[in-house]
Amino acid sequence: MTKRKGLSARQQHILRYMDQYMGEHGYPPTIREIGAATHINSTSVVNYNLNKLVQAGYLERRDRVSRGMRLVKWGRANDNLLRVPLAGRIVASAPVEAYADGSGDMLDVAPATLGTTPPGKVFALTVQGDSMIDAMIADGDIVLLRRADTASNGDLVAVWLADEEATTLKRFYHEGERVRLQPENPTMDPIYVDAGQCRVQGVVVAVIRHSH
Amino acid sequence: MTKRKGLSARQQHILRYMDQYMGEHGYPPTIREIGAATHINSTSVVNYNLNKLVQAGYLERRDRVSRGMRLVKWGRANDNLLRVPLAGRIVASAPVEAYADGSGDMLDVAPATLGTTPPGKVFALTVQGDSMIDAMIADGDIVLLRRADTASNGDLVAVWLADEEATTLKRFYHEGERVRLQPENPTMDPIYVDAGQCRVQGVVVAVIRHSH
DNA sequence: AGTATAGCGGTACACTTGTTCTATGTCAAA
DNA sequence: TTTGACATAGAACAAGTGTACCGCTATACT
Incomplete structure (x- = not known):
C-alpha cells in the first residue's frame, strides 16, 4: 500500500472513496457526497480535510469549481492504456485482417510500448510454435505490429508467403526483383x-x- | 482515427475537447466550458448536442449532476497504467536495490502484463549485452521481475552470484545443498x-x- | 405555399455545490 | 485553570451549473 503517514482515518477514508468514485463515475464526487460516504455531517469539515489533503500533497483542487479536485497519483500514471486488436495467431493460414472494430480479442498496452507508432495502426499477434525462435521470439509471445504493406531494409516484418500459404516473421531486405527474408539466427x-x-x-x- | 460517422463537426469538436479537458484536469468540463471552447453561444445548444452524443453512444450522462458525463471509451481501456521502477541494468556489479520511491526512472506498463503479480513488488531491469541470449532475451530488452528472495524450481530468475560479482538470468533449480542455474539454451x-x-x-x- | 424538423441563440429559473462564518468540544502545553 | 491549536457541526450565502422555454432560421418534404 501507499504510504499515508500523518493522515487521519477520515482523510484516508476520503482518499479511498474518491478513488473508488472516480472509477465508477469518471468524475470526482462533490463535497456533500464525500461527506455522506465518510459520515461527515458538515460540508465545511469535508472542505477542511480536503484542504489538509492538498497540503499533504495527496490532492489537487481548483477553487470555486464543482468537483474541481483530482487525486495525485503516486506510483501510478494517469495516462490511459491503449487497446489494440489481437488479430490472431501468426501461423494462421490466411493473411490477418481483423482490425479495431471492437469485436474480437483486444490487448491493453502502455503507450510507451508503442513509441511513436500511431496507436490506430497497431495490432497484435500471438506466436504459435517455435518457428520464430531464431528471431528471439518464443511460443506464446505476443508481437505488436504496425500495419504496413511496405517495409524498409532491416525491418523485422510479418510477411505472407503466397507459395507456402503461411505468415512468418523475418528480417526484410529488398534485393532488386526479389526480397531476402533473413532469419535472425546466423x-x-x-x-x-x-x-x-x-x-x-x-x-x-x-x-x-x-x-x- | 476512430470512426465518428454521423456526427456533426460540432459534436466531434465536443468529443475532442472533452478528452483533452479530462486529461488536463481529471474531471469533465461544464456545459458552459464546452460552449466556450467550441464556439457555441448557448448552453442549451451544448446540452442539445450532448444528448445527441449520448444517443449515438459516445457519451454517458447523469441528469442534474454538474460535470456528470463520461466519454465512452472506444478502443481504449479506462484502466490506468501501473508505474514500476526501472532499477537499472542487469549487469550492474552490485545487487539491485532501487525501489518505488518515485525517484529514478519509472516505466509504465499495462496491468495485464503483470498478471496476478502485486504491482508493488514489480521492478524492471534493462538487459545489457547478449549474455542472456540463451534465455531468448536480447540486448536492450526490458525484463519485469517480481521481487523475491526465493524461487520455485523452473522459475526464470535474476540471481546475484557472489563469486562472479554479477547478476544473471537463469532458470532456477534447487538440488539439495546447491543450486542449478540452467541456461535456456540446451x-x-x-x-x-x-x-x-x-x-x-x-x-x-x-x-x-x-x-x- | 404550407409544414415539419433539425439546429441554433438567448434567457430565466431552480437546483447543485463550494465557501464562509459562528459556535462547540477536545486535548495537550503553559 | 487557562490558553491555543485542532477538529467538528450547523447554517447561511454566493457562485456554479443543468434545465426548460421561447423564438428564429434553414432545409427538406408533401
Missing part, C-alpha cells in the same frame, strides 16, 4: 522470394512475453 | 553454485522488447 539460411510472392503485413514494433 | 551447460553463494533477486514476470 546458422539458418535466408529465404529468397519473388517480390510479388510475399506480402508484408506489418512491421514489428515490440514483443511481449509473459511468464505466468 | 547447448550450454548449467552452472552449479552453493546455495549460500547465490542470492535470488527476483522472478521474471514478463519481457518487453521495443523495436523502434
Whole structure:
C-alpha cells in the first residue's frame, strides 16, 4: 500500500472513496457526497480535510469549481492504456485482417510500448510454435505490429508467403526483383522470394512475453 | 482515427475537447466550458448536442449532476497504467536495490502484463549485452521481475552470484545443498553454485522488447 | 405555399455545490 | 485553570451549473 503517514482515518477514508468514485463515475464526487460516504455531517469539515489533503500533497483542487479536485497519483500514471486488436495467431493460414472494430480479442498496452507508432495502426499477434525462435521470439509471445504493406531494409516484418500459404516473421531486405527474408539466427539460411510472392503485413514494433 | 460517422463537426469538436479537458484536469468540463471552447453561444445548444452524443453512444450522462458525463471509451481501456521502477541494468556489479520511491526512472506498463503479480513488488531491469541470449532475451530488452528472495524450481530468475560479482538470468533449480542455474539454451551447460553463494533477486514476470 | 424538423441563440429559473462564518468540544502545553 | 491549536457541526450565502422555454432560421418534404 501507499504510504499515508500523518493522515487521519477520515482523510484516508476520503482518499479511498474518491478513488473508488472516480472509477465508477469518471468524475470526482462533490463535497456533500464525500461527506455522506465518510459520515461527515458538515460540508465545511469535508472542505477542511480536503484542504489538509492538498497540503499533504495527496490532492489537487481548483477553487470555486464543482468537483474541481483530482487525486495525485503516486506510483501510478494517469495516462490511459491503449487497446489494440489481437488479430490472431501468426501461423494462421490466411493473411490477418481483423482490425479495431471492437469485436474480437483486444490487448491493453502502455503507450510507451508503442513509441511513436500511431496507436490506430497497431495490432497484435500471438506466436504459435517455435518457428520464430531464431528471431528471439518464443511460443506464446505476443508481437505488436504496425500495419504496413511496405517495409524498409532491416525491418523485422510479418510477411505472407503466397507459395507456402503461411505468415512468418523475418528480417526484410529488398534485393532488386526479389526480397531476402533473413532469419535472425546466423546458422539458418535466408529465404529468397519473388517480390510479388510475399506480402508484408506489418512491421514489428515490440514483443511481449509473459511468464505466468 | 476512430470512426465518428454521423456526427456533426460540432459534436466531434465536443468529443475532442472533452478528452483533452479530462486529461488536463481529471474531471469533465461544464456545459458552459464546452460552449466556450467550441464556439457555441448557448448552453442549451451544448446540452442539445450532448444528448445527441449520448444517443449515438459516445457519451454517458447523469441528469442534474454538474460535470456528470463520461466519454465512452472506444478502443481504449479506462484502466490506468501501473508505474514500476526501472532499477537499472542487469549487469550492474552490485545487487539491485532501487525501489518505488518515485525517484529514478519509472516505466509504465499495462496491468495485464503483470498478471496476478502485486504491482508493488514489480521492478524492471534493462538487459545489457547478449549474455542472456540463451534465455531468448536480447540486448536492450526490458525484463519485469517480481521481487523475491526465493524461487520455485523452473522459475526464470535474476540471481546475484557472489563469486562472479554479477547478476544473471537463469532458470532456477534447487538440488539439495546447491543450486542449478540452467541456461535456456540446451547447448550450454548449467552452472552449479552453493546455495549460500547465490542470492535470488527476483522472478521474471514478463519481457518487453521495443523495436523502434 | 404550407409544414415539419433539425439546429441554433438567448434567457430565466431552480437546483447543485463550494465557501464562509459562528459556535462547540477536545486535548495537550503553559 | 487557562490558553491555543485542532477538529467538528450547523447554517447561511454566493457562485456554479443543468434545465426548460421561447423564438428564429434553414432545409427538406408533401
